[in-house]
Amino acid sequence: MDEIFMLAALAQSRKALPECLPNPPVGCAIVDGQKIVAQxxxxxxxxHHAEADALKQIQGQAFNFLKMYVTLEPCSFHGRTPACALAIAEDRRIDKIYVSILDPDPRNNGKGLDILKNCRKDS
Structure with missing residues (x-):
């Protein structure tokens, strides 16, 4: 099922083009059990980046142990928008995150995943 959910995230990323440029086209799917609850x-x-776009859709809803599938490592820095990695870390409903590729941008490149790993150690 993981492959199916990552393919759903990839399908979302295609919707980003060309409006997202110069940002990369990123897609996200949030899953509860075996059901996609937000994309x-x-x-x-x-x-919004992909992760924030999906998180906005489940705002105020009571979920636990969600999985997030994202086509690019969540950003770790505040640019024109807040850092997605921090938003995910603060949303304690996201239990697992699956990332297709690390962000090659040197401002991020592993730092987003570090934020997510460290937030799990604190909880």
Missing amino acids: GYTRTPGK
Whole structure:
């Protein structure tokens, strides 16, 4: 099932183009059990990234032990938008995250995953 959910995230990333440029086209799927409960993609620069787009859709809903599938490592820095890795870390409903590739941007490149790993040690 993991492959199916990552393919759903990939399908979302295609929706980002061309409006997301120069940001990369990223897709996200949030899963509860075996059901996708939210999906998102990177919007125009300065608007939601894929993860924030999907998290917004489940705002206020009572979920536990969700899985997130994202096509690119969540960002670790605040640019035009807040850091996605921090938003995910603060949303304690996300139990596991699956990332397709590390972000090659040197401002991030592993730092987003470090934030997520460290937040799990604190809980």
